[in-house]
Amino acid sequence: MDRRLIRTAVFGSPDSDEPALCPETAVDLDAFRREHDGITIWCGTMFEGGCGRQLTTRRCTDNRICHFAHYASSTGEHRCGRKANDKDSANHLFAKAHLASWLRAQDLIAEFSYPQPLGSAVEARLTDGRVLRVHLDRALPVTSTDDAWEILLGPGVRSTRDALAQRGYVHRIRFDDRAGTGRTMQFGTELPGEGTTWENPSQVTVGADTLVTTAKPALLPAAPVAAREADSPAGRTIVTVDRSERPTVPAARQADPVQQAVQHFKAALPRHPGQVQAAVATMRRLLEENTLGPADAQKLRVALGKGDRWLKERAQHRAAVIRELQAWPTPELYHQASELVKATDASPEERALVRAQEQAVQRRQKEALAASAARERQRADRQEAELREAQRRSREREERRQEAELREAQRRSREQEERRQEAEAREHERELARQRKIEQDRNDRAQWHAPAVRGALKKAAREGRTTTWPEIADKTGQHQLRGFDHEDKLELLILVEDTAPADRPLWSTLLATADDAALHLYRDVARRLGRPLPDDTNDLLAHLAAEQERLHRQ
Numbered sequence: 001m002d003r004r005l006i007r008t009a010v011f012g013s014p015d016s017d018e019p020a021l022c023p024e025t026a027v028d029l030d031a032f033r034r035e036h037d038g039i040t041i042w043c044g045t046m047f048e049g050g051c052g053r054q055l056t057t058r059r060c061t062d063n064r065i066c067h068f069a070h071y072a073s074s075t076g077e078h079r080c081g082r083k084a085n086d087k088d089s090a091n092h093l094f095a096k097a098h099l100a101s102w103l104r105a106q107d108l109i110a111e112f113s114y115p116q117p118l119g120s121a122v123e124a125r126l127t128d129g130r131v132l133r134v135h136l137d138r139a140l141p142v143t144s145t146d147d148a149w150e151i152l153l154g155p156g157v158r159s160t161r162d163a164l165a166q167r168g169y170v171h172r173i174r175f176d177d178r179a180g181t182g183r184t185m186q187f188g189t190e191l192p193g194e195g196t197t198w199e200n201p202s203q204v205t206v207g208a209d210t211l212v213t214t215a216k217p218a219l220l221p222a223a224p225v226a227a228r229e230a231d232s233p234a235g236r237t238i239v240t241v242d243r244s245e246r247p248t249v250p251a252a253r254q255a256d257p258v259q260q261a262v263q264h265f266k267a268a269l270p271r272h273p274g275q276v277q278a279a280v281a282t283m284r285r286l287l288e289e290n291t292l293g294p295a296d297a298q299k300l301r302v303a304l305g306k307g308d309r310w311l312k313e314r315a316q317h318r319a320a321v322i323r324e325l326q327a328w329p330t331p332e333l334y335h336q337a338s339e340l341v342k343a344t345d346a347s348p349e350e351r352a353l354v355r356a357q358e359q360a361v362q363r364r365q366k367e368a369l370a371a372s373a374a375r376e377r378q379r380a381d382r383q384e385a386e387l388r389e390a391q392r393r394s395r396e397r398e399e400r401r402q403e404a405e406l407r408e409a410q411r412r413s414r415e416q417e418e419r420r421q422e423a424e425a426r427e428h429e430r431e432l433a434r435q436r437k438i439e440q441d442r443n444d445r446a447q448w449h450a451p452a453v454r455g456a457l458k459k460a461a462r463e464g465r466t467t468t469w470p471e472i473a474d475k476t477g478q479h480q481l482r483g484f485d486h487e488d489k490l491e492l493l494i495l496v497e498d499t500a501p502a503d504r505p506l507w508s509t510l511l512a513t514a515d516d517a518a519l520h521l522y523r524d525v526a527r528r529l530g531r532p533l534p535d536d537t538n539d540l541l542a543h544l545a546a547e548q549e550r551l552h553r554q
Contacts, residue, residue, distance in 0.1 A: 049081020
């Protein structure tokens with residue numbers, strides 16, 4: 001076994017990203033084993049340096065904590081790149097698991113990825129294109145990218161003063177060990193000069209522009225407002241802002257025209273060309289106003305370049321379809337071109353060119369339909385003539401075939417009937433012989449066991465009790481009685497009752513109980529002996545009780 005104390009692993013398979021945390025105490029480890037009985041644990045490849053081999057749990061009762069350990073290698077050689085990694089080495093997997101559960105609770109679906117180096121971050125891409133990024137590497141600087149809609153800082157990751165002052169808040173996450181096993185996650189909101197307020201995931205939701213918290217909304221600091229006032233043309237005046245009247249982050253982010261324009265552009269791709277065009281126009285207007293900082297201007301230029309290229313490629317595709325439609329006005333091309341010019345990025349000239357081809361398409365359709373109809377009529381005439389000739393030849397062949405088949409069928413039918421009658425006669429003889437053998441065997445068994453059964457029933461009557469077939473078999477030593485079926489028992493009881501007077505209760509009354517099989521057997525015995533019985537089951541049970549009492553008194 002590996003002597004290194006591995007605290008984290010994955011469930012199910014080597015490439016799984018479902019994290020497992022080994023409890024520290026033996027009691028908690030026992031509960032962990034019961035909870036995950038039958039589930040394999042692996043040194044997963046989703047860990048930096050993970051070897052992908054299966055792990056087991058090591059229960060420790062000395063000074064060491066419980067941990068995972070590799071199974072012994074058959075070759076005696078084992079290398080693993082995880083050297084005593086602590087539980088924080090699995091933060092990217094725990095973050096993914098908790099974020100997925102948190103988003104599902106809000107009916108949101110995300111596609112998760114793990115940027116390199118593995119373990120440094122987790123990205124969740126929502127279906128609307130927004131990317132939620134969790135920064136976990138304490139050694140790497142926290143940088144905002146065009147792809148990141150919101151950035152969460154992991155445990156121990158420091159936020160820069162500039163980022164905190166510029167945004168007015170920083171979102172964080174942290175992990176806490178749950179009693180026994182596993183880890184819980186909390187969201188935090190850091191404000192300038194106020195520290196971080198932590199909340200449960202249920203108190204945080206995904207808003208339109210940022211994460212919306214309930215315990216303490218993230219506020220923008222006064223410094224950026226004052227700085228903007230100082231840079232205004234009116235002069236360098238210091239403005240004091242009341243902290244109680246500062247807007248919340250959602251309002252601040254909504255008021256950020258650069259962020260809003262970029263988000264609208266990304267959300268419009270690729271299915272809403274009209275919205276893309278509007279977003280491109282907005283970004284171009286913002287750049288022309290020349291009131292943005294270098295970072296915002298660069299962000300807009302990057303997005304604007306993407307938008308211009310997308311609109312240019314779309315315009316080229318639309319123009320190519322229209323040219324092809326003019327050269328070959330088919331319904332398929334007309335439909336494609338009509339859909340392309342519906343968007344607001346199409347020019348009036350392009351719409352007019354497409355409308356002008358409508359009559360040409362209709363005329364071409366009519367010509368194609370007429371030619372197709374003529375070809376169809378010619379083909380139908382040929383097929384009809386060929387069909388008539390084929391039908392005539394087929395009828396002649398069919399008539400000859402039917403005559404031959406009829407004669408053959410009559411011959412086979414006669415032979416089959418003769419064989420059937422002979423087989424039935426032989427089977428009837430065999431069945432009669434088999435029935436005679438069965439009846440003879442049953443009668444022989446009844447003759448053999450009748451005295452013993454009659455004696456057992458009489459003894460039960462003298463002792464004032466009822467009995468059962470197993471009891472009679474045990475007490476008389478006639479163990480074959482246990483294998484008797486209904487007919488065997490019936491034939492045996494008929495012999496037992498053979499000498500019974502008509503006014504005396506039947507000995508088999510002592511074998512009748514409320515069981516359906518026992519009542520059925522008793523009715524058959526009485527019917528064979530001509531003894532009338534009540535039809536109703538309750539009346540029959542009362543009759544049995546009275547008859548049993550009479551036998552007990554004899």
